[in-house]
Amino acid sequence: MSSSVGIVTAQRATFEQPLTFKSGAVLPRYELMYETYGTLNADKSNAILICHALSGHHHVAGYYADDTKNIGWWDNMVGPGKPIDTLKFFVIGLNNLGGCHGSTGPSSIDPATGKPYGSSFPVVTVEDWVNAQARLADQLGIQRFAAIVGGSLGGMQAMQWALAYPDRVAHVLAIATAPHLTAQNIAFNDVARSAILTDPEFHGGDFYQHGVVPTRGLRLARMLGHITYLSDDAMADKFGRELRHGKLNFSYDIEFQIESYLRYQGDKFAAYFDANTYLLMTKALDYFDPARELDGDLNRAFAAAKAKFLVVSFTTDWRFSPARSHEIVHALLHNRRDVSYAEVTSDHGHDSFLMEDTQYIAVMKNYLDRVGEECK
Amino acid sequence: MNASIIQSRPDFAAIAAWIPEGSAVLDLGCGDGSLLRYLRETRKVVGYGVEISDANVATCISNGVNVIQNDLESGLADFEDDAFDFVILSQTLQATKHTEALMKEILRVGREGIVSFPNFGYWKNRMQVMLGKMPVSHDMPYQWYDTPNVHLCTLHDFEDLCATHEVSILARHVMTEGNDVNVLPNLLGSMAVYRVKRAA
Numbered sequence: 001m002s003s004s005v006g007i008v009t010a011q012r013a014t015f016e017q018p019l020t021f022k023s024g025a026v027l028p029r030y031e032l033m034y035e036t037y038g039t040l041n042a043d044k045s046n047a048i049l050i051c052h053a054l055s056g057h058h059h060v061a062g063y064y065a066d067d068t069k070n071i072g073w074w075d076n077m078v079g080p081g082k083p084i085d086t087l088k089f090f091v092i093g094l095n096n097l098g099g100c101h102g103s104t105g106p107s108s109i110d111p112a113t114g115k116p117y118g119s120s121f122p123v124v125t126v127e128d129w130v131n132a133q134a135r136l137a138d139q140l141g142i143q144r145f146a147a148i149v150g151g152s153l154g155g156m157q158a159m160q161w162a163l164a165y166p167d168r169v170a171h172v173l174a175i176a177t178a179p180h181l182t183a184q185n186i187a188f189n190d191v192a193r194s195a196i197l198t199d200p201e202f203h204g205g206d207f208y209q210h211g212v213v214p215t216r217g218l219r220l221a222r223m224l225g226h227i228t229y230l231s232d233d234a235m236a237d238k239f240g241r242e243l244r245h246g247k248l249n250f251s252y253d254i255e256f257q258i259e260s261y262l263r264y265q266g267d268k269f270a271a272y273f274d275a276n277t278y279l280l281m282t283k284a285l286d287y288f289d290p291a292r293e294l295d296g297d298l299n300r301a302f303a304a305a306k307a308k309f310l311v312v313s314f315t316t317d318w319r320f321s322p323a324r325s326h327e328i329v330h331a332l333l334h335n336r337r338d339v340s341y342a343e344v345t346s347d348h349g350h351d352s353f354l355m356e357d358t359q360y361i362a363v364m365k366n367y368l369d370r371v372g373e374e375c376k
Numbered sequence: 377m378n379a380s381i382i383q384s385r386p387d388f389a390a391i392a393a394w395i396p397e398g399s400a401v402l403d404l405g406c407g408d409g410s411l412l413r414y415l416r417e418t419r420k421v422v423g424y425g426v427e428i429s430d431a432n433v434a435t436c437i438s439n440g441v442n443v444i445q446n447d448l449e450s451g452l453a454d455f456e457d458d459a460f461d462f463v464i465l466s467q468t469l470q471a472t473k474h475t476e477a478l479m480k481e482i483l484r485v486g487r488e489g490i491v492s493f494p495n496f497g498y499w500k501n502r503m504q505v506m507l508g509k510m511p512v513s514h515d516m517p518y519q520w521y522d523t524p525n526v527h528l529c530t531l532h533d534f535e536d537l538c539a540t541h542e543v544s545i546l547a548r549h550v551m552t553e554g555n556d557v558n559v560l561p562n563l564l565g566s567m568a569v570y571r572v573k574r575a576a
Contacts, residue, residue: 310437329444330454336400336422340437341444345430359430366438 005037005079005086008062008072012102013139019097019132025122029111032136033058033102034094037078038086040142046375047142048084049133050074050093051150051157054225054281055273057101060093061086076356083364088372089146096157097132098124098280106276107208119205124280126153126288130160134168146375147171147368148307151353152320153281156288159328162305163290171371172305173364175312176353178324179298179331180289185319188228189282192221196275205276214275219266221278226265231316231349302331308338310367312360314352315345340367386554387466387492388414390569394490394547395419399461402485404448404478405468408432409441416441426452449474455485462488467515467567469493469534471524479541483574488546492569497530497562498552514553515567531562534570542575 010033018028035058040047050060052073061072061079078084078091095103098121106121122128137145148169150158155177161169181189196202199217203210227235239258254260290301309332313325322343332339342363346352352360388411395401397420403412406425409432415421424442427433436443444454449472463486465478470493472478482489494515495501501511510520518525529537531550538545550557550565557565 326454333424333444333454333459334456338442339424339444340433340442341446342433342437343445359434362434363437366434369438370440 003080004071004075005062007065008035008037008059009064010035010058010102013136015132015135015139017135019128019135021122021128022125023123027097027104027122030097030104030132031102031108032094032097032104032132033099034092034136035059035062035072036093036140037061037091038089040090040140041375044142045144045146046089046372047137047140047145048089048091049137049145049148049161050078050084050091051129051133051148051154052093052096053150053152053154054278054285055269056154057099058093058095058103059101060091074354076354077361077364083361083368084149085368085372088375089368092136092140094133094136096124096129098277098284100272100274100277105274106205106280107274116206116208118208118276121276121280123283123287126156126160126284127164129284130157130164133157133161134165137168143168145169147173147371149173149175150177151175152177152350153285153288155320156285159305160288160290162307162309163301164304166304166306169307170374171310171367172307173310173312173367174325174328176314176317176320176325176350177328178320179291179301179327181286182324186286188224188319189286192224193279193282195220195224196279199275202275205279207275213270215270218270218273218275218278219263222269222273223262223266226262228319229350231318231347233316234347234349237347298327298331299334302328302335302337305332305335305337309340310363311339311341312353312363313341313343314348314350314360315343316347317350317352319350385410386551387549387567387569390549390551391415391464391466391490391492392418393549394571395421395462398422400459401462401464402426402452402455402460403464403466404452404482405465405471406432406436406441406443409436409439409443411464411466412436412441413439448472448478451477452481452485457484458487460486462486462490464490466490466492467494470528471526473526475527476537476541479537479543483543483572487573489543489572490569491534491572492567493529493534494525494567495531495550495562495565496528497532498566499563500566502563513566531565531568534568538570538572543572544575545570545572547571 095101098105110117148158155174158172196217199214201212202214242257291298294300313322329341344360401421401423403425412423433445463482504511549569550561552566
């Protein structure tokens with residue numbers, strides 16, 4: 001019944017109007033890469049925006065004609081007959097500002113200097129992203145989204161939409177996310193950033209001119225991140241204490257399977273991801289805190305929201321634990337907003353939000369089927 | 377939908393009768409969300425349910441009912457004091473482990489509580505015990521070995537609990553097979569719905 005959206009094409013939107021960042025920095029012009037799936041209905045009421053997490057991008061579903069193996073990162077969730085049903089909805093995926101998949105970011109050429117932005121690219125926040133996304137929506141003629149969906153850092157963007165543009169989003173699906181990071185979570189990000197910042201080939205962020213890439217730092221950052229995205233149990237199940245060569249070698253080479261796996265993941269990631277983008281993304285995570293200017297009162301922050309919410313967490317996710325989702329639910333309840341909360345039993349830790357789990361899919365599908373009814 | 381729901385769950389109409397239009401309602405152990413849906417359609421309530429089962433949570437969402445997936449035994453930490461006009465515990469009391477603690481939580485979170493449960497003192501239940509068997513009935517359709525009901529009680533038992541926990545009973549509605557019972561309720565009623573609040 002469900003299938004792929006098939007061949008998709010990435011598009012580029014250009015914005016000539018300057019964007020002022022939360023930091024005060026100004027980007028005179030910028031570009032955003034995006035993809036769309038499905039058809040926008042006549043009254044433009046069936047649009048769904050997908051916000052990506054740390055390493056995500058605009059290629060959410062389907063594949064490219066010239067690269068059929070390059071399947072979108074949320075293809076199990078987005079497509080005909082899938083929970084985010086492209087037969088009903090007009091779905092937009094984009095690569096955020098500061099990204100490294102074609103949207104204006106640190107590796108893009110700064111027209112003012114003719115060189116990559118590198119260290120001069122502004123520190124970007126979730127608020128800035130959402131402002132940029134709103135302009136993309138303007139360009140596509142979408143006044144109000146039927147739903148905005150995101151996991152992890154993407155969930156923060158989805159929430160921010162409800163707070164900053166309450167009249168422009170009917171439903172928010174905030175998955176495996178948090179109203180702000182804990183100290184422990186910031187600490188993980190800082191270690192990851194330190195790995196990049198101290199790589200001799202980082203050159204203060206301007207490594208492009210030196211023709212090098214801080215691969216070691218990026219690789220370490222990803223390895224650390226990866227550990228925190230999995231659960232202890234999932235790792236134990238998958239790798240246990242299994243040795244690659246069946247015996248101890250009394251060396252520092254790869255011996256345990258988990259080491260092999262982590263290094264492979266690190267290498268794979270470092271081969272395509274931009275180190276500056278990684279820094280920006282983790283900083284955006286650290287900074288997000290809608291209650292910060294309201295004495296830490298999340299209830300007051302959510303008073304602005306008008307959207308209906310679906311909040312989803314996963315039992316073994318310790319990086320964005322169910323308790324963090326409860327904080328969001330609590331603030332919504334305080335403001336008497338419509339909210340449903342599902343706590344999905346899953347072994348896969350934070351990564352669960354990208355996995356195919358029967359209950360998770362059922363909850364998403366049932367919720368979005370109702371959203372679809374409202375768009376008719 | 378309303379007619380068939382009322383037939384299978386006569387306590388729904390009794391509960392709805394006490395709830396003014398537009399009230400804020402929390403339904404603990406809300407199942408598939410039928411009661412909340414019924415109250416939304418008939419009383420225009422702002423409602424939320426708490427439910428632990430995956431299947432029920434998915435069905436509530438499908439029914440367009442706000443549901444918070446949680447174990448109500450672990451407390452109602454998501455909810456603030458006096459957050460709701462009514463907190464409903466419908467046919468769930470007898471299956472709760474920490475019944476006393478839950479009663480306190482209900483009246484912390486709700487200005488009033490509505491509690492319905494099968495009456496263990498119903499004469500047919502007494503008969504079955506007299507004949508040497510654990511009762512099995514429409515309201516308690518389980519065998520002794522598979523029942524989720526760990527805290528069955530009679531009307532007298534529940535009223536004693538209220539008395540010792542400074543809970544005032546505002547109203548009581550006793551029924552058997554959907555018909556009101558006014559005479560000898562603890563003997564002739566198969567189930568009861570109570571409207572309670574904290575004693576001033």
